[in-house]
Amino acid sequence: MVKICCIGAGYVGGPTMAMIALKCPDIEVAVVDISVPRIAAWNSETLPIFEPGLDEVVKTCRGKNLFFSTDVERHVAEADIVFVSVNTPTKTRGLGAGKAADLTYWESAARMIADVSKSDKIVVEKSTVPVKTAEAIEKILSHNNKGVSFQILSNPEFLAEGTAVEDLKAPDRVLIGGRETPAGRQAVEALKAVYAHWVPEDRILTTNLWSAELSKLAANAFLAQRISSINAMSALCEATGADVAEVAYAIGKDSRIGSRFLNASVGFGGSCFQKDILNLVYICECNGLIDVANYWKQVVQINDYQKSRFVQRVVSSMFNTVSGKKVAVLGFAFKKDTGDTRETPAIDVCNGLLGDKALLSIYDPQVTEQQIRRDLSMNKFDWDHPQHLQPLNLNDSVNSVQVVKDAYEATKDAHGLCILTEWDEFRKLDYQKIYDQMQKPAFVFDGRNVTNVEELRKIGFIVYSIGKPLDAWVKDLPSSA
Numbered sequence: 246m247v248k249i250c251c252i253g254a255g256y257v258g259g260p261t262m263a264m265i266a267l268k269c270p271d272i273e274v275a276v277v278d279i280s281v282p283r284i285a286a287w288n289s290e291t292l293p294i295f296e297p298g299l300d301e302v303v304k305t306c307r308g309k310n311l312f313f314s315t316d317v318e319r320h321v322a323e324a325d326i327v328f329v330s331v332n333t334p335t336k337t338r339g340l341g342a343g344k345a346a347d348l349t350y351w352e353s354a355a356r357m358i359a360d361v362s363k364s365d366k367i368v369v370e371k372s373t374v375p376v377k378t379a380e381a382i383e384k385i386l387s388h389n390n391k392g393v394s395f396q397i398l399s400n401p402e403f404l405a406e407g408t409a410v411e412d413l414k415a416p417d418r419v420l421i422g423g424r425e426t427p428a429g430r431q432a433v434e435a436l437k438a439v440y441a442h443w444v445p446e447d448r449i450l451t452t453n454l455w456s457a458e459l460s461k462l463a464a465n466a467f468l469a470q471r472i473s474s475i476n477a478m479s480a481l482c483e484a485t486g487a488d489v490a491e492v493a494y495a496i497g498k499d500s501r502i503g504s505r506f507l508n509a510s511v512g513f514g515g516s517c518f519q520k521d522i523l524n525l526v527y528i529c530e531c532n533g534l535i536d537v538a539n540y541w542k543q544v545v546q547i548n549d550y551q552k553s554r555f556v557q558r559v560v561s562s563m564f565n566t567v568s569g570k571k572v573a574v575l576g577f578a579f580k581k582d583t584g585d586t587r588e589t590p591a592i593d594v595c596n597g598l599l600g601d602k603a604l605l606s607i608y609d610p611q612v613t614e615q616q617i618r619r620d621l622s623m624n625k626f627d628w629d630h631p632q633h634l635q636p637l638n639l640n641d642s643v644n645s646v647q648v649v650k651d652a653y654e655a656t657k658d659a660h661g662l663c664i665l666t667e668w669d670e671f672r673k674l675d676y677q678k679i680y681d682q683m684q685k686p687a688f689v690f691d692g693r694n695v696t697n698v699e700e701l702r703k704i705g706f707i708v709y710s711i712g713k714p715l716d717a718w719v720k721d722l723p724s725s726a
């Protein structure tokens with residue numbers, strides 16, 4: 246029986262390995278992690294991450310051919326194929342700080358693999374890494390050579406959170422990069438055989454190592470660029486009276502452009518886009534490609550602009566101050582159908598409002614109070630470390646934050662309400678009831694375009710919705726920070 250071990254039981258390691266176990270009953274899969282609570286949660290009734298459909302997949306295979314364990318070394322030693330899916334945060338200090346990927350966790354995983362291996366192994370990069378990481382990993386693995394041979398493959402993951410199970414069941418493509426040597430090609434074939442259990446052959450792409458590594462960064466850069474492009478347009482729509490949803494629909498009908506990923510928003514979040522673009526920028530700079538680096542940097546800059554523009558709209562609409570005013574925040578996760586808050590735009594928006602001394606009342610259907618408080622206390626980039634290693638910087642303004650159990654409680658006596666995640670339930674709220682219990686004038690700031698602006702205006706709200714024709718109230722106020 247082929248044995249697979251995955252180091253890192255996170256948002257990627259957990260679901261991807263559960264899908265391999267489901268689709269390959271002839272393979273034994275162990276997912277290992279240094280985090281004891283995370284592994285305990287994977288072995289419990291309440292999985293450590295919320296992902297539609299994941300419970301069923303895990304519960305079907307767990308204890309049969311899918312195991313979660315903290316016994317990292319034993320499972321690595323026994324495996325034929327070792328996936329590495331550990332954190333690759335943005336560096337906060339030293340060379341490349343604020344841009345380059347910090348490969349500390351990757352390096353320690355690679356050293357451990359070298360130390361404990363007694364048989365030949367295929368080592369698979371599942372984490373998103375800088376181009377040429379495989380070369381560094383090869384050096385670490387071969388340095389400790391005890392007659393064991395390693396083949397490194399790049400197999401970047403393209404799943405999106407909230408749809409991870411669907412994405413893994415029917416991926417647009419699986420990408421495998423390997424060395425162009427007989428042993429490299431053999432390793433590629435071995436990994437291909439795993440995916441071939443359920444992925445059609447024409448969707449399994451094989452490339453050289455560097456193309457695979459770069460394709461992951463390029464895919465995220467292109468996706469994020471679409472969002473920054475439509476968000477840049479949203480500012481122009483507000484200035485001109487065009488409606489960003491109509492513009493997105495009209496351009497998306499062009500089959501060369503396509504309709505997906507054109508939803509204007511308060512900004513993109515998530516653990517990947519910003520980190521991967523900054524990483525790409527750093528790689529360009531290291532290769533002397535400053536103009537290329539600046540081009541991609543703009544995607545992140547527009548995203549920051551969009552978040553601060555939103556805060557500016559809120560503050561300027563509410564008589565240029567939110568000091569001491571209750572502002573309801575609906576949604577904290579970086580997108581719907583996930584409890585993940587990594588790099589969520591809600592953090593920057595909330596911190597912006599707290600900076601102006603607002604009193605926040607936050608509701609998200611999946612994010613815990615503890616998580617929200619952690620996020621609002623954390624320094625930039627600190628979130629992307631194993632949880633027990635995350636430093637905390639508890640600040641006073643978090644006392645101005647209340648975390649509540651539903652949208653009606655959040656909005657009671659509030660002056661304004663901000664929608665920061667597109668949860669379906671926010672489309673169906675009883676906005677008349679909300680209006681009746683809010684202070685007047687009552688403001689809605691829709692950062693996800695989930696509300697019916699006309700209906701809200703009929704109720705009596707003053708409404709700002711990203712990229713939509715402006716309410717007379719908002720029109721003459723300053724629009725950028």
Ligand SMILES: NC(=O)c1ccc[n+]([C@@H]2O[C@H](COP(=O)([O-])OP(=O)(O)OC[C@H]3O[C@@H](n4cnc5c(N)ncnc54)[C@H](O)[C@@H]3O)[C@@H](O)[C@H]2O)c1
Nearest residue numbers: 253255256257278279280330331332333350372373402631
């Ligand atoms: N989240 C996504 O949707 C997504 C999608 C594609 C790619 N990626 C990439 O995949 C990688 C993992 O992302 P994630 O979201 O799963 O991160 P995560 O933080 O959820 O999980 C990483 C896990 O690795 C563990 N870990 C760290 N060092 C370890 C070590 N030496 N030994 C054992 N365990 C160790 C941590 O405890 C943590 O549980 C990153 O490179 C990320 O950029 C993420």
Ligand SMILES: O=c1ccn([C@@H]2O[C@H](COP(=O)(O)OP(=O)(O)O[C@H]3O[C@H](CO)[C@@H](O)[C@H](O)[C@H]3O)[C@@H](O)[C@H]2O)c(=O)[nH]1
Nearest residue numbers: 402403404405406472506507508510513514515517579580
């Ligand atoms: O039209 C859109 C689409 C998305 N977003 C926002 O963009 C962010 C990212 O969304 P999405 O890409 O759906 O989720 P992720 O889980 O971050 O997935 C991205 O990042 C992963 C990690 O690298 C990749 O594997 C995926 O392919 C890639 O889509 C979220 O804040 C969304 O709200 C928008 O604002 N407008």
